[in-house]
Amino acid sequence: MMxxxxxxxxxxxxxxxxxxxxxxxxxxxxxVLDERAGETVTICLPLFIAGGEEERTFAANYPTITxxxxxxxxxxxxxxxxxxxxxxxxxxxxxxxxxxxxxxEKLRHFGPEEEAAVKAVAAEIxxxxxxxxxxx
Amino acid sequence: xxxxxxxxxxLPCSGIGKVYGALSRETTYELVERLRPGLAVTTCxxxxxxxxxxxxxxxxxxxxxxxxxxxxxxxxxxxxxxxxVVDKAYEAINFYKAHKDLKPKGVAEVxxxxxxxxxxxxxxxxxEVDKLAAEGGS
Numbered sequence: 001m002m003x004x005x006x007x008x009x010x011x012x013x014x015x016x017x018x019x020x021x022x023x024x025x026x027x028x029x030x031x032v033l034d035e036r037a038g039e040t041v042t043i044c045l046p047l048f049i050a051g052g053e054e055e056r057t058f059a060a061n062y063p064t065i066t067x068x069x070x071x072x073x074x075x076x077x078x079x080x081x082x083x084x085x086x087x088x089x090x091x092x093x094x095x096x097x098x099x100x101x102x103x104x105e106k107l108r109h110f111g112p113e114e115e116a117a118v119k120a121v122a123a124e125i126x127x128x129x130x131x132x133x134x135x136x
Numbered sequence: 137x138x139x140x141x142x143x144x145x146x147l148p149c150s151g152i153g154k155v156y157g158a159l160s161r162e163t164t165y166e167l168v169e170r171l172r173p174g175l176a177v178t179t180c181x182x183x184x185x186x187x188x189x190x191x192x193x194x195x196x197x198x199x200x201x202x203x204x205x206x207x208x209x210x211x212x213x214x215x216x217x218x219x220x221v222v223d224k225a226y227e228a229i230n231f232y233k234a235h236k237d238l239k240p241k242g243v244a245e246v247x248x249x250x251x252x253x254x255x256x257x258x259x260x261x262x263x264e265v266d267k268l269a270a271e272g273g274s
Protein backbone atom coordinates (compact mmCIF):
# COMPACT_ATOMS: atom_id res chain seq x y z
CA MET A 1 0.00 0.00 0.00
CA MET A 2 1.31 3.44 -0.88
CA UNK A 3 2.29 5.62 2.06
CA UNK A 4 0.39 8.88 1.64
CA UNK A 5 1.62 11.70 3.85
CA UNK A 6 -1.13 13.81 5.41
CA UNK A 7 -0.57 17.51 4.79
CA UNK A 8 -3.99 18.93 5.58
CA UNK A 9 -6.60 18.28 8.20
CA UNK A 10 -10.30 18.91 7.62
CA UNK A 11 -12.08 20.86 10.34
CA UNK A 12 -15.85 20.49 10.48
CA UNK A 13 -17.50 23.03 12.76
CA UNK A 14 -20.93 22.85 14.29
CA UNK A 15 -22.61 26.00 13.07
CA UNK A 16 -24.91 26.12 16.08
CA UNK A 17 -26.91 29.17 15.06
CA UNK A 18 -29.29 28.67 17.97
CA UNK A 19 -26.78 28.46 20.82
CA UNK A 20 -23.87 30.63 22.06
CA UNK A 21 -21.58 27.60 21.93
CA UNK A 22 -22.23 27.47 18.19
CA UNK A 23 -20.87 30.98 17.76
CA UNK A 24 -17.93 30.07 19.98
CA UNK A 25 -17.35 27.01 17.80
CA UNK A 26 -17.38 29.01 14.57
CA UNK A 27 -15.01 31.67 15.91
CA UNK A 28 -12.56 29.13 17.34
CA UNK A 29 -12.55 27.04 14.16
CA UNK A 30 -12.06 30.16 12.04
CA UNK A 31 -9.13 31.21 14.24
CA VAL A 32 -7.40 27.87 13.69
CA LEU A 33 -8.18 27.90 9.96
CA ASP A 34 -6.57 31.35 9.71
CA GLU A 35 -3.57 30.57 11.91
CA ARG A 36 -2.92 27.14 10.35
CA ALA A 37 -3.96 28.02 6.82
CA GLY A 38 -1.50 25.69 5.13
CA GLU A 39 -2.46 22.69 7.22
CA THR A 40 -6.21 22.98 7.58
CA VAL A 41 -9.25 23.12 5.37
CA THR A 42 -12.95 23.30 6.16
CA ILE A 43 -16.33 22.51 4.71
CA CYS A 44 -19.78 23.88 5.52
CA LEU A 45 -21.48 20.99 7.27
CA PRO A 46 -24.80 21.20 5.37
CA LEU A 47 -22.89 20.66 2.13
CA PHE A 48 -22.80 16.97 3.00
CA ILE A 49 -26.47 17.08 1.96
CA ALA A 50 -26.67 20.14 -0.26
CA GLY A 51 -23.42 19.58 -2.11
CA GLY A 52 -22.20 17.02 -4.58
CA GLU A 53 -19.84 14.07 -4.63
CA GLU A 54 -16.83 16.29 -3.99
CA GLU A 55 -18.28 17.49 -0.70
CA ARG A 56 -19.43 14.06 0.39
CA THR A 57 -15.94 12.62 -0.04
CA PHE A 58 -14.43 15.34 2.18
CA ALA A 59 -13.68 12.98 5.09
CA ALA A 60 -12.23 10.45 2.70
CA ASN A 61 -9.84 13.07 1.34
CA TYR A 62 -8.81 14.58 4.66
CA PRO A 63 -8.50 13.21 8.19
CA THR A 64 -11.22 15.16 9.91
CA ILE A 65 -11.62 16.89 13.26
CA THR A 66 -15.22 17.67 14.19
CA UNK A 67 -16.00 20.40 16.72
CA UNK A 68 -19.44 20.38 18.31
CA UNK A 69 -21.19 22.99 20.42
CA UNK A 70 -23.51 20.64 22.28
CA UNK A 71 -24.10 17.00 23.07
CA UNK A 72 -26.30 16.53 20.02
CA UNK A 73 -22.97 16.31 18.18
CA UNK A 74 -24.31 17.26 14.75
CA UNK A 75 -20.85 17.73 13.25
CA UNK A 76 -19.54 14.34 14.39
CA UNK A 77 -22.73 12.49 13.49
CA UNK A 78 -23.24 14.15 10.11
CA UNK A 79 -19.59 13.68 9.14
CA UNK A 80 -19.66 9.99 10.04
CA UNK A 81 -23.08 9.38 8.46
CA UNK A 82 -22.52 11.24 5.23
CA UNK A 83 -18.80 11.41 4.60
CA UNK A 84 -16.56 9.29 6.82
CA UNK A 85 -15.51 8.64 10.42
CA UNK A 86 -13.78 11.68 11.99
CA UNK A 87 -10.21 11.25 13.20
CA UNK A 88 -11.08 13.26 16.31
CA UNK A 89 -14.28 14.68 17.80
CA UNK A 90 -14.17 17.67 20.14
CA UNK A 91 -17.09 18.97 22.20
CA UNK A 92 -17.13 22.58 23.44
CA UNK A 93 -18.74 22.08 26.90
CA UNK A 94 -16.10 19.46 27.73
CA UNK A 95 -13.31 21.79 26.65
CA UNK A 96 -14.71 24.68 28.70
CA UNK A 97 -15.05 22.45 31.73
CA UNK A 98 -11.44 21.31 31.45
CA UNK A 99 -10.34 24.94 31.36
CA UNK A 100 -12.64 26.06 34.18
CA UNK A 101 -14.51 28.38 31.83
CA UNK A 102 -18.22 29.05 31.59
CA UNK A 103 -20.21 29.03 28.37
CA UNK A 104 -20.80 32.36 26.67
CA GLU A 105 -24.29 33.76 27.05
CA LYS A 106 -24.83 35.61 23.81
CA LEU A 107 -25.29 34.55 20.22
CA ARG A 108 -23.30 37.32 18.55
CA HIS A 109 -20.89 40.21 18.94
CA PHE A 110 -18.36 38.35 21.02
CA GLY A 111 -15.82 40.60 22.74
CA PRO A 112 -13.16 40.49 25.47
CA GLU A 113 -15.44 38.55 27.84
CA GLU A 114 -15.60 35.62 25.45
CA GLU A 115 -11.98 35.82 24.32
CA ALA A 116 -10.65 33.30 26.85
CA ALA A 117 -13.18 30.71 25.72
CA VAL A 118 -12.40 31.26 22.03
CA LYS A 119 -8.66 30.94 22.72
CA ALA A 120 -9.08 27.80 24.83
CA VAL A 121 -11.21 26.04 22.21
CA ALA A 122 -8.91 27.14 19.39
CA ALA A 123 -5.88 25.85 21.32
CA GLU A 124 -7.47 22.43 21.70
CA ILE A 125 -8.39 22.31 18.02
CA UNK A 126 -4.81 23.29 17.12
CA UNK A 127 -3.49 20.56 19.41
CA UNK A 128 -5.78 18.05 17.71
CA UNK A 129 -4.45 19.23 14.33
CA UNK A 130 -0.90 18.59 15.54
CA UNK A 131 -1.86 15.14 16.77
CA UNK A 132 -3.56 14.17 13.52
CA UNK A 133 -0.66 15.44 11.44
CA UNK A 134 1.78 13.69 13.78
CA UNK A 135 -0.03 10.38 13.52
CA UNK A 136 0.91 10.06 9.91
CA UNK B 137 -55.82 34.19 9.72
CA UNK B 138 -52.63 32.83 11.25
CA UNK B 139 -52.48 30.27 14.03
CA UNK B 140 -52.24 31.61 17.58
CA UNK B 141 -48.82 30.11 18.28
CA UNK B 142 -47.53 30.69 14.78
CA UNK B 143 -43.80 30.96 14.41
CA UNK B 144 -41.75 31.76 11.35
CA UNK B 145 -38.48 29.87 11.12
CA UNK B 146 -35.52 31.80 9.76
CA LEU B 147 -32.54 29.70 8.73
CA PRO B 148 -29.21 31.29 7.83
CA CYS B 149 -26.23 29.81 6.04
CA SER B 150 -23.78 27.88 8.24
CA GLY B 151 -20.64 28.94 6.45
CA ILE B 152 -17.48 30.21 8.13
CA GLY B 153 -15.62 30.90 4.93
CA LYS B 154 -17.37 33.88 3.36
CA VAL B 155 -18.68 37.25 4.50
CA TYR B 156 -22.19 36.63 3.20
CA GLY B 157 -22.60 33.62 5.46
CA ALA B 158 -21.79 35.85 8.42
CA LEU B 159 -24.16 38.50 7.05
CA SER B 160 -26.96 35.95 6.82
CA ARG B 161 -26.47 34.99 10.47
CA GLU B 162 -26.30 38.59 11.67
CA THR B 163 -29.51 39.30 9.79
CA THR B 164 -31.17 36.28 11.38
CA TYR B 165 -30.09 37.35 14.86
CA GLU B 166 -31.47 40.83 14.25
CA LEU B 167 -34.81 39.26 13.43
CA VAL B 168 -35.04 36.74 16.25
CA GLU B 169 -33.51 38.90 18.97
CA ARG B 170 -34.56 42.45 18.16
CA LEU B 171 -37.16 42.88 15.42
CA ARG B 172 -39.50 39.90 15.81
CA PRO B 173 -38.57 38.07 19.04
CA GLY B 174 -40.94 35.23 19.77
CA LEU B 175 -42.37 35.25 16.26
CA ALA B 176 -39.21 34.75 14.24
CA VAL B 177 -37.18 31.81 15.53
CA THR B 178 -34.15 29.96 14.28
CA THR B 179 -32.59 26.58 14.75
CA CYS B 180 -29.21 25.06 13.99
CA UNK B 181 -29.02 24.05 10.36
CA UNK B 182 -26.91 20.94 11.14
CA UNK B 183 -29.79 19.64 13.28
CA UNK B 184 -31.68 19.23 10.03
CA UNK B 185 -28.73 17.39 8.52
CA UNK B 186 -28.90 14.77 11.30
CA UNK B 187 -32.72 14.90 11.23
CA UNK B 188 -33.15 15.90 14.86
CA UNK B 189 -36.89 15.29 15.53
CA UNK B 190 -37.54 18.62 17.29
CA UNK B 191 -35.79 20.67 14.64
CA UNK B 192 -37.47 18.77 11.82
CA UNK B 193 -40.89 19.34 13.42
CA UNK B 194 -40.20 23.05 13.86
CA UNK B 195 -39.28 23.42 10.21
CA UNK B 196 -41.98 21.22 8.72
CA UNK B 197 -44.81 22.67 10.82
CA UNK B 198 -44.08 26.37 10.37
CA UNK B 199 -43.38 28.78 7.53
CA UNK B 200 -39.69 28.88 6.67
CA UNK B 201 -37.45 31.66 5.37
CA UNK B 202 -33.89 30.83 4.32
CA UNK B 203 -31.01 33.28 3.95
CA UNK B 204 -28.15 31.71 2.05
CA UNK B 205 -24.60 32.98 1.87
CA UNK B 206 -23.57 31.48 -1.44
CA UNK B 207 -25.08 29.92 -4.57
CA UNK B 208 -24.77 26.43 -3.10
CA UNK B 209 -27.90 27.28 -1.10
CA UNK B 210 -27.28 24.91 1.82
CA UNK B 211 -30.04 26.37 3.95
CA UNK B 212 -32.68 26.13 1.25
CA UNK B 213 -31.59 22.66 0.15
CA UNK B 214 -31.44 21.34 3.71
CA UNK B 215 -35.09 22.30 4.14
CA UNK B 216 -36.07 20.88 0.78
CA UNK B 217 -34.34 17.60 1.68
CA UNK B 218 -37.03 17.22 4.34
CA UNK B 219 -39.75 17.50 1.68
CA UNK B 220 -40.66 21.02 2.80
CA VAL B 221 -41.07 23.89 0.36
CA VAL B 222 -39.29 27.04 1.54
CA ASP B 223 -41.74 29.92 1.77
CA LYS B 224 -39.19 32.60 0.95
CA ALA B 225 -35.54 32.20 0.01
CA TYR B 226 -33.04 35.07 0.17
CA GLU B 227 -29.42 35.31 -0.93
CA ALA B 228 -27.49 37.58 1.40
CA ILE B 229 -25.41 39.09 -1.39
CA ASN B 230 -28.53 40.73 -2.83
CA PHE B 231 -28.84 42.91 0.26
CA TYR B 232 -25.39 44.28 -0.49
CA LYS B 233 -26.31 44.77 -4.14
CA ALA B 234 -29.25 46.87 -3.00
CA HIS B 235 -27.05 48.90 -0.61
CA LYS B 236 -23.68 49.25 -2.32
CA ASP B 237 -22.59 51.87 0.19
CA LEU B 238 -22.53 49.17 2.89
CA LYS B 239 -19.84 46.67 1.95
CA PRO B 240 -19.64 44.09 4.74
CA LYS B 241 -16.35 42.60 5.93
CA GLY B 242 -15.58 39.70 8.25
CA VAL B 243 -15.90 35.96 7.95
CA ALA B 244 -17.02 34.42 11.23
CA GLU B 245 -18.76 37.67 12.24
CA VAL B 246 -19.42 40.82 10.22
CA UNK B 247 -17.90 44.22 10.97
CA UNK B 248 -19.82 47.37 11.95
CA UNK B 249 -20.79 48.09 8.33
CA UNK B 250 -22.05 44.54 8.01
CA UNK B 251 -24.15 45.02 11.11
CA UNK B 252 -25.77 48.09 9.56
CA UNK B 253 -26.50 46.16 6.39
CA UNK B 254 -27.93 43.28 8.45
CA UNK B 255 -30.25 45.70 10.23
CA UNK B 256 -31.58 46.90 6.87
CA UNK B 257 -31.91 43.36 5.57
CA UNK B 258 -33.70 42.23 8.71
CA UNK B 259 -36.12 45.13 8.39
CA UNK B 260 -37.03 43.98 4.91
CA UNK B 261 -37.37 40.34 5.92
CA UNK B 262 -39.48 41.28 8.96
CA UNK B 263 -42.25 42.33 6.55
CA GLU B 264 -42.13 38.85 5.04
CA VAL B 265 -42.18 37.30 8.53
CA ASP B 266 -45.36 39.23 9.34
CA LYS B 267 -46.95 38.22 6.05
CA LEU B 268 -46.15 34.54 6.50
CA ALA B 269 -47.30 34.59 10.12
CA ALA B 270 -50.64 36.00 8.99
CA GLU B 271 -51.00 33.55 6.11
CA GLY B 272 -49.61 30.50 7.87
CA GLY B 273 -47.09 29.61 5.15
CA SER B 274 -46.95 26.53 2.91
